Amino acid sequence: MENQVVVFELANERYGVNITAVESIIKLQTITGVPQAPPFVKGVTNLRGVVLPVIDLRQRFGLPQKEATKDTRIVVVDMDGGTVGMIVDAVAEVLRVNDEAIEPPSPLVVTVDSTFIAGIAKLEEQLVILLDLDKVLTAQEQVELQTVPVT
Helix, strand or coil: CEEEEEEEEECCEEEEEEHHHEEEEEECCCCECCCCCCCCEEEEEEECCEEEEEEEHHHHCCCCCCCCCCCCEEEEEEECCEEEEEEECEEEEEEEEEHHHEECCCCCCCCHHHCCEEEEEECCCCEEEEECHHHHCCHHHHHHHHCCCCC
């Protein structure tokens, strides 16, 4: 079977999410900080009249922070039943990936903090880390995200 994957870049690595979970990809826009929000929550933004929580994937994954560039994007995804924006360094492409090209992550690289890795897609010139969006945030972080005021 073939999967369509939206590939984005984060700290010189390539990550992918299933295209069915992606609602839209937008340029970085004004984000309003929210007091008492968890550290990985950058704030909220107005997306076509809807207030959208925005998370910083670099922060969530423990990667060094980087200034936004003209390529920085917000990938709007359905994450465990809620719509969330994820800040990424750049969106690269949409790829078709056969199931045979996907390997489960090695037990050596998966820890309690990285259970969000669904697999590794082996493509001709690259490896793409496939994310399980329902596990990118822990159950506790999902609860914290739901408490972010979006009024």
